[in-house]
Amino acid sequence: MPDSLIPQLMTRLQGRVITPVDRDYQIARLVYNNLVDKRPAATVRVSGVDDVVGAVRIAQEFGVDLAIRGGGHSASGFGTCDGGIVIDFADYDRVRVNPVTARARAEGGARWAGFNHATHAFGMATTGGLDGAEGIAGPTLSGGIGYLARKYGLSCDNLLSAEVVIADGTVHTASAIENEDLFWALRGGGGNFGVVTSFEYRLHPVDMVHAGVIFYSIDDSRTVAEFYREHLASAPKEFSAFLGFHLCPAASYLPSERHGEPMCVVAGIWIGDPAEGEARWQPYLDVAPVVGAMVQRMP
Ligand SMILES: Cc1cc2nc3c(=O)[nH]c(=O)nc-3n(C[C@H](O)[C@H](O)[C@H](O)COP(=O)(O)OP(=O)(O)OC[C@H]3O[C@@H](n4cnc5c(N)ncnc54)[C@H](O)[C@@H]3O)c2cc1C
Incomplete structure (x- = not known):
């Protein structure tokens, strides 16, 4: 890394420039996927468009890699890099x-x-x-x-x-x-x-919705998945749901003796007429024995 890279960033940008000598460097270099272990030369907490322009130009001038980080959730860790500059948008989120x-x-x-x-x-x-x-x-x-x-x-x-x-x-x-x-x-x-x-x-007119999550025993996965596939194919567009597999969390609506157990989960939403919310969800409560559910009106 050229010696003058960090001084250039610090002089030309307004946002904070975090480098390996900073106490919070170890935190600043982390992304959501902790298996990604990269060490940028600098993480720039951009404060506006000017800072982004400056960081892009400096990366060009010095010929170093540039990574862009929004929420940092890229599974492959594209929001960071080794030895280059990370444009981190954490402070620019209005x-x-x-x-x-x-x-x-x-x-x-x-x-x-x-x-x-x-x-x-x-x-x-x-x-x-x-x-x-x-x-x-x-x-x-x-x-x-x-x-x-x-x-x-x-x-x-x-x-x-x-x-x-x-x-x-x-x-x-x-x-x-x-x-x-x-x-x-x-x-x-x-x-x-x-x-x-x-x-x-x-934007669309979506305000209070009838939404939530239902947990089923893993042994009922096939029944639930087949129902889910058929139901969504013809359900009104106001109903939407995702099927997945999760360890049972320590939530109050789930029996404590089953916390940590692998389970089949449906999470979804009804954004149509609020009066129909309960009826629209009922088939998912009936399809198999429910271990625990939290489906209700919410923002
Ligand atoms: C727990 C979890 C839940 C998820 N749930 C969903 C989901 O419900 N729906 C869904 O669609 N996906 C989902 N994903 C996938 C996720 O949306 C993608 O990984 C997404 O790219 C993450 O965006 P990010 O801004 O948080 O991540 P980052 O790692 O910051 O960025 C992801 C990519 O976008 C680039 N990038 C970021 N900001 C900018 C910018 N301002 N300008 C240009 N490029 C930029 C980065 O360089 C990188 O290539 C989920 C991922 C995780 C880990």
Whole structure:
């Protein structure tokens, strides 16, 4: 690594530059997947578009690798690198909602929990990941599967525009009418076409929903899975659910003697008429003996 790389970053950027001499370097270099063990020369906590432009240009000038980190949930650890610069959006995560146009603009580091919190205040939502700690960036750029996808499409289908810093350090808007080819690539191409500093989404009227999770014995997996497959194929688009396998968590609605046991799980949502919520869920409570369930009205 060239000696002047860190001084250049510190002089030219406003956000914090975390290097191996900093006490929190060991935390700053971690991503969600703890098997990924990389040591960047610097993690830059960008404070705005200027910092992103600066970091991209400095990486070019010094010929070092550049990684971009939104929520850090990439299983392969693409949000970090060895010996290069990490653009970390953790401090750049505000969400602005325009209820009149039903649109929200979110900075590159927003996570779904914060995004949902902001839009729920206006009784609106868009399709986001199941885990609130996930970044909005990674899922949107690679597709984005969530509870609202059956009715409203993937996260990338709801992307209306993006502000992007491309490899030469210039800033562009990508949308259906501006830089259309870049916009096309951003909706599924992953984090390969530039650094997205903000995302603009279409919102939908989704407010209180009837949602939750049901745990079944692992021995009933086949019955539950076959029912799930048939039911979802013809269920109204307002109902959506995911089937999976989980260790039984230590939740109060699950019997303590079964905590830690592998189980079959259905998690889902009804966003239609609230009066129909219980009836829409009932088939999943009847299909096999339920170990524990938490299905209720919630934001
Ligand atoms: C526990 C868990 C639950 C998950 N649940 C879902 C789910 O419900 N639905 C779903 O669709 N996926 C899900 N995923 C997959 C997840 O959405 C992807 O791994 C996604 O890429 C993570 O995005 P991130 O921003 O959190 O991660 P990061 O690791 O920060 O980024 C992922 C990729 O996007 C790039 N990137 C990040 N920010 C930007 C930016 N601002 N501009 C350009 N490129 C950027 C990164 O360089 C990297 O290549 C889940 C993953 C985990 C670990």
